[in-house]
Amino acid sequence: MIPIRDTAPCYSRPIVSWSLMVLCIVIFIAMEIIPDQLKYRLTYLFGMVPLRYSSPAWAAHFGLPPDYYLSFLTSLFLHGGWLHLVTNMLFMWIFADNIEDLMGKGRFLVFYVVCGLSAQALQFYFDPYLTIPVVGASGAIAGVLGAYFFLYPFERVIVLIPILFFPLVFHVPAIAFLGFWIILQLQKATASVMFDGVMVDVAWWAHLGGFIAGAVLYRFFLRNEPEQ
Structure with missing residues (x-):
């Protein structure tokens, strides 16, 4: 299912959301045009590499400062490819x-x-010996989805389902669409730790961590008065 848009009305310009999207896109384009060796170095420096913090000796061997915890934040603005970026920005939009x-x-x-x-922390907790950078805005966006799940459960999400050469469009309640999404993340995350040899190329635990944080914390961030 590919989400196209939702039906929930918005009464103000989402300046912060747009700005975060622009920042992610600009950083991605900049990373694409720099030399590969520099791109590799920056990805390991600013991406969250769990083993970097689990094994200071390993970090020192590769020239990575083990006490550089800012990567838990900077990794949210890096992406591993065009599909990764577009998917995250679509959900953000x-x-x-x-x-x-x-x-x-x-x-x-x-x-x-x-x-x-929170998303990066949970990913680190469940996979502390991962040697590749965990990057992407999906954990933070999962927090947005967690808030949306409870604040707009019966709004409609318009999704596109391509069946052979005939794309079909459906209106799905947000609680059903996001419920299916979180069940998929849970299934993938648990499979990654329960079964040996399962190839993991997505930070499933980060998605779960972000969603749980968003679902629990959103009520503390709601404003009392409309913003002018």
């Missing part, structure tokens, strides 16, 4: 504006960052 609308700009920014950090 569809769901983040309504959450920013209810929280206000400043509170939404803090909420987004807190969810992103």
